[in-house]
Amino acid sequence: MNEIKLGKKISEGKTVDVYESGDLAVKVFKPDAPKTVVFYEAFMDSKVEETGLNVPKIKEVELIDGKWAIATELIKGKTLAQIMQEEPENCDGYLDDMVELQLSIHAKKVTGISKLKDKLREEIESLDVIDHIKRYDLLTRLDSTPKHVKLCHGNFGPENIVVTDDNKVYIVDWIGASAGNASADVAKTYLKLALTSTETAEKYLNLFCKKTNTAKTYVQEWLPIMAASTLAKGVTSKEEKDLLFTWLDVVDYS
Ligand SMILES: Nc1ncnc2c1ncn2[C@@H]1O[C@H](COP(=O)(O)OP(=O)(O)OP(=O)(O)O)[C@@H](O)[C@H]1O
Ligand SMILES: [Mg+2]
Incomplete structure (x- = not known):
């Protein structure tokens, strides 16, 4: 797995910040986000992906500098x-x-x-x-x-x-x-x-x-x-x- 390097910040939210990283959008959770919330979101993303609806495809879930992150296709x-x-x-x-x-x-x-x-x-x-x-x-x-x-x-x-x-x-x-x-x-x-x-x-x-x-x-x-x-x-x-x-x-x- 290639290490993700965060680029430009796309959005700053209550529970996550979203960054560009090459052809990925990386949703970085705040440090106190429970692991279950992160994996639940990844699970929901994959469930919806299976329906064929137009959603960014999920690529990776990983720790970046101690914070959980979900990487999906970047939609420009x-x-x-x-x-x-x-x-x-x-x-x-x-x-x-x-x-x-x-x-x-x-x-x-x-x-x-x-x-x-x-x-x-x-x-x-x-x-x-x-x-x-x-x-x-x-x-x-x-x-x-x-x-x-x-x-x-x-x-x-x-x-x-x-x-x-x-x-x-x-x-x-x-x-x-x-x-x-x-x-x-x-x-x-x-x-x-x-x-x-x-x-x-x-x-x-x-x-x-x-x-x-x-x-x-x-x-x-x-x-x-x-x-x-x-x-x-x-x-x-x-x-x-x-x-x-x-x-x-x-x-x-x-
Ligand atoms: N795959 C993606 N490609 C491009 N932009 C994205 C992608 N995923 C998210 N974004 C951008 O980041 C924003 C925030 O993402 P998202 O809606 O998933 O989290 P959030 O609403 O900030 O979550 P919270 O409110 O819980 O902090 C979106 O409104 C969109 O502008
Ligand atoms: Mg949102």
């Missing part, structure tokens, strides 16, 4: 978030592409991975910033949702989509993926988009509902659950926390 391009920022006038078209891409994920079934409902139950049970009544409300709501086993990305948004110059589209960041209900996945994306613009989030949701003939209320029912899940994962900005708290309130949309 820009994130859809960058592109949308550069071309706000084309945002509607890009939202449409985003929904189509997410539908191609939901069309896949992957066995042997976590079930979304199990993960959500654990997250709600662990969330200590809500009282027991709210927790009971959320768990009851979760229990009443239908059992689906579609592949869900879990953190689908423009920053996790990389587009090459010749318009090939790749989806990255699969650690939160699971088998579950597409509407839950869509509610999560809605919350991510709403952090920047409620108008964009609404447009996205309307597009998804139109394309899939889904009632909007069906997705909205998931919003408090997905807000709780996001809070349980740990949110750093006060702005995001405040917004998620407003979505936590169990609202009857029907």
Whole structure:
């Protein structure tokens, strides 16, 4: 195995920094990252690779200066978030592409991975910033949702989509993926988009509902659950926390 030498930093995140290294993108975990998290991410990457979806192929998992790192194919391009920022006038078209891409994920079934409902139950049970009544409300709501086993990305948004110059589209960041209900996945994306613009989030949701003939209320029912899940994962900005708290309130949309 050749020793990996890190080049330019592509991205700096909460739990990882991503570097270029020749034709590889190297995701370097922070020193305190548990080994299980690193290997779980590598496992999820390989599981998704097997579906045939356009994802960067995983090449190596190794220690670099005492830190765990996952090396994948380097996708030379820009994130859809960058592109949308550069071309706000084309945002509607890009939202449409985003929904189509997410539908191609939901069309896949992957066995042997976590079930979304199990993960959500654990997250709600662990969330200590809500009282027991709210927790009971959320768990009851979760229990009443239908059992689906579609592949869900879990953190689908423009920053996790990389587009090459010749318009090939790749989806990255699969650690939160699971088998579950597409509407839950869509509610999560809605919350991510709403952090920047409620108008964009609404447009996205309307597009998804139109394309899939889904009632909007069906997705909205998931919003408090997905807000709780996001809070349980740990949110750093006060702005995001405040917004998620407003979505936590169990609202009857029907
Ligand atoms: N294979 C790749 N090729 C090119 N760029 C990549 C590749 N993998 C990741 N990136 C870039 O690095 C960014 C961060 O990677 P990723 O989304 O996997 O981690 P993250 O969101 O920073 O994780 P966390 O928030 O947990 O720290 C992506 O948004 C993308 O711009
Ligand atoms: Mg990401």
